[in-house]
Amino acid sequence: MRMFAAFIIWLMMSFSVLAVGVDEVRLSDPAEEARAQNIMKQLRCLVCQNQSIVDSDAGLAKDLRIIVRERVIEGDDDQQVLTYMTSRYGDWVLLKPPFDGATIVLWLSPFLLLMIGFFVIYKNQTARKTTGNSVPLSAEEKKRLKSLLKDKGNK
Amino acid sequence: MWIKKFIPFLIFCVISLALYVGLNLNPGIIPSALINKPIPEFSLPVVGGEEVGFSSADLIAEDEVVLVNFFASWCAPCYVEHPYLMKLKERGYKIYGVSYKDKARATNKFITTQGDPYYKIAADEDGRVAIDWGWSGVPETYIIKNGVIKYKHVGPIHEMEFEDKIMSIIESIDQ
Numbered sequence: 328m329r330m331f332a333a334f335i336i337w338l339m340m341s342f343s344v345l346a347v348g349v350d351e352v353r354l355s356d357p358a359e360e361a362r363a364q365n366i367m368k369q370l371r372c373l374v375c376q377n378q379s380i381v382d383s384d385a386g387l388a389k390d391l392r393i394i395v396r397e398r399v400i401e402g403d404d405d406q407q408v409l410t411y412m413t414s415r416y417g418d419w420v421l422l423k424p425p426f427d428g429a430t431i432v433l434w435l436s437p438f439l440l441l442m443i444g445f446f447v448i449y450k451n452q453t454a455r456k457t458t459g460n461s462v463p464l465s466a467e468e469k470k471r472l473k474s475l476l477k478d479k480g481n482k
Numbered sequence: 483m484w485i486k487k488f489i490p491f492l493i494f495c496v497i498s499l500a501l502y503v504g505l506n507l508n509p510g511i512i513p514s515a516l517i518n519k520p521i522p523e524f525s526l527p528v529v530g531g532e533e534v535g536f537s538s539a540d541l542i543a544e545d546e547v548v549l550v551n552f553f554a555s556w557c558a559p560c561y562v563e564h565p566y567l568m569k570l571k572e573r574g575y576k577i578y579g580v581s582y583k584d585k586a587r588a589t590n591k592f593i594t595t596q597g598d599p600y601y602k603i604a605a606d607e608d609g610r611v612a613i614d615w616g617w618s619g620v621p622e623t624y625i626i627k628n629g630v631i632k633y634k635h636v637g638p639i640h641e642m643e644f645e646d647k648i649m650s651i652i653e654s655i656d657q
Contacts, residue, residue: 373618376509386583387618390609415616417515 354396363399366408367392371422379422514616514634521550521629522614526604530586535604536578542629547656549577550624551600552612554584555592557620563638566648567599575652576601582620583609623648627655 372383525537579600
């Protein structure tokens with residue numbers, strides 16, 4: 328059983344998180360290479376949908392990885408490298424879109440929907456409470472109910 | 483409140499409309515960041531040579547509308563597009579051709595067998611100039627006036643869109 332559980336956990340593990348851009352040429356300084364890898368993970372491959380340039384073997388993704396490494400060596404900070412890319416390919420190249428006027432709906436709609444959900448729940452709860460305090464049965468009604476239930480029991 | 487009953491239906495309509503529009507968009511078309519921006523600075527050599535084929539200065543110096551077409555002999559859609567580039571040449575438009583990551587011999591063979599629609603051809607052997615243009619795949623065509631990128635067409639120019647789309651865009655920019 329324990330083996331089975333371990334196997335299931337192993338199946339569910341995502342190894343792509345650990346993926347690195349495999350190229351022949353890597354930066355000799357491991358810290359700089361790690362920084363370059365981190366930038367690459369934020370950049371969308373332009374010829375394949377929803378892959379970062381780290382995950383892609385496309386020619387263009389390869390070229391963009393080379394550029395990222397060059398920029399890192401030249402001392403650009405992360406934001407400068409991302410700006411270099413967006414000035415050519417627009418915000419589309421970023422896997423995480425920036426928060427601005429054009430994307431405000433995208434960023435805020437989850438919270439808005441959550442608020443609507445809470446509002447609907449709140450409304451339902453209060454509606455239930457108001458219908459809850461109904462008038463109790465009168466003595467005559469109780470008697471009738473009893474006889475009806477009895478009737479059913481006999482059949 | 484009768485209108486309350488229609489709220490789910492209205493939400494359904496809005497979502498349907500959004501999906502109808504969204505799912506019909508072509509995911510291959512990347513909005514260009516360079517529209518209405520000056521062309522990037524570059525200088526590219528002639529195919530198989532050292533001397534300058536053309537540079538950004540050549541494009542800026544042009545008074546009329548010019549086209550920049552990225553192509554490659556190894557690119558199948560470029561063969562589909564080629565007759566329409568020839569047509570553009572016949573109509574008097576200057577097309578600057580950039581041979582993308584291609585061998586000089588292959589490019590020359592492509593031109594001699596398919597015809598030469600280009601005013602000038604330069605070679606982008608390592609593909610770096612293409613990236614400065616926000617390029618994502620061959621073929622790609624940019625419409626330029628006074629050194630400013632006015633329009634970008636991704637993919638081959640098909641027969642279907644040649645007159646209605648490409649020509650009408652060129653003519654509207656030309657005015």
